[in-house]
Amino acid sequence: MPHLLHLDSSADLTGSRSRAITAAFAKSWASRGDDHTITYRDLHTEPLPRLSTPALHWAPRLRRPDETVEPQDEALQQLILDELFAADVLLVGAPMYNYSLASTLKTWIDYVHVPGTTLTFDDVPSQPMAGRRAVVVTSAGGSYVEGSPTHGWDHLTPVLQIVLGTALGMEVTVISTELTLAPRIPDLAPQIPYSESLLTAAMERAAELGATV
Numbered sequence: 001m002p003h004l005l006h007l008d009s010s011a012d013l014t015g016s017r018s019r020a021i022t023a024a025f026a027k028s029w030a031s032r033g034d035d036h037t038i039t040y041r042d043l044h045t046e047p048l049p050r051l052s053t054p055a056l057h058w059a060p061r062l063r064r065p066d067e068t069v070e071p072q073d074e075a076l077q078q079l080i081l082d083e084l085f086a087a088d089v090l091l092v093g094a095p096m097y098n099y100s101l102a103s104t105l106k107t108w109i110d111y112v113h114v115p116g117t118t119l120t121f122d123d124v125p126s127q128p129m130a131g132r133r134a135v136v137v138t139s140a141g142g143s144y145v146e147g148s149p150t151h152g153w154d155h156l157t158p159v160l161q162i163v164l165g166t167a168l169g170m171e172v173t174v175i176s177t178e179l180t181l182a183p184r185i186p187d188l189a190p191q192i193p194y195s196e197s198l199l200t201a202a203m204e205r206a207a208e209l210g211a212t213v
Contacts, residue, residue, distance in 0.1 A: 001035040005087035009043040009105040010095045010139075017177050017199055018093035018139040021206045025091055025135060028210025039083055043104035048080070051110050059116025059126070080111040081118070089133045089213055090170065092160065096140040100155040109163055119167040130169030133213050136160050137206065138174060141181035142188075173209065177202040 006026050010016035029036050051057065055067035056077055063069075084090065094105055101109070115121035118129060136157070144154040157174060165172040179195035182188040188195075 001037055002032075002088045003086055004029050004036070004038045004089045004091055005083055006038055006040045006091045007043055007105070007108065008041075008093040009102040009108075010093060011044050011102070012095075013045070016093075016095065016139070017180050017202070018095045018137050020199075021137045021139075021175060021177065021202050022091055022093040024203045025137070025206040025210035028207045029089075032211065039086070041083065041108075043108055044102070047104045048076070048107045048111060050107055051077075057110070057114065059114055059121075062116045062121065077111050077114075080108065081114070084112050084118075085128055087132070089135065090129075090164070092134065092136045092164075094136055094138050094156060094160060096138060096154065096156045099153050101159060109159075113163055113167060119169075127169045132170050134164045134170040134172045135206075135209055135213065136164070136172060136174045137202070138176045139180050140176070140178045141185075143178045143191075145178070173213075175202050175205050175209075 004026065006022060008016075008019050008022055010018050012019070026038060026040075030038060052073045053067070053069055055063050055069050056073065092105070095102060097103075112118055116124065116126050118126065120126045138157055140154070140156075142150055144150050144152070157176070161172050161174070164170045177198045179188060179191045179198065182191045182195040
């Protein structure tokens with residue numbers, strides 16, 4: 001059965017654009033039939049604990065003899081990895097906070113970016129997610145497109161493309177929406193219609209992908 005792993009990380013539980021867009025994808029995915037199943041994890045309302053030891057950054061076979069991991073910490077990481085491995089498609093809601101990832105999403109990345117387990121480190125092939133689809137939904141309060149004064153300040157999207165795409169080998173599609181703060185910041189108010197058009201386009205794209213990937 002096709003299976004979706006749906007992650008949200010926005011701290012805004014009512015007005016989040018990234019949550020609205022991922023929900024549109026998930027709704028479209030579920031409408032394809034009961035065989036299109038979903039595992040949902042809200043990284044904000046149920047945040048993962050930070051890694052207890054740097055040993056968890058490595059596959060067990062690559063840890064040094066003096067590195068130990070508590071059984072409950074090993075079990076939690078394995079649960080997170082198993083959720084990822086079970087997914088045919090990964091859906092990530094990723095709002096930009098201070099030009100980068102939400103700390104809750106960064107913690108999830110720390111659990112799954114494991115040399116020797118999810119990415120190849122030595123001569124043992126270790127890229128089980130290679131070729132699977134990842135849909136990343138980004139939202140930003142301002143604008144970081146080429147030509148804007150803050151172009152190049154987006155340290156969110158490239159990180160996810162590197163980790164999920166380059167390291168894990170997934171096929172990454174990004175759905176982005178910007179200027180989410182236009183209704184709140186007076187200087188951005190003239191951009192409200194454009195901001196709303198970006199949201200509409202992102203919602204439509206998410207629904208389209210949810211019905212086809």
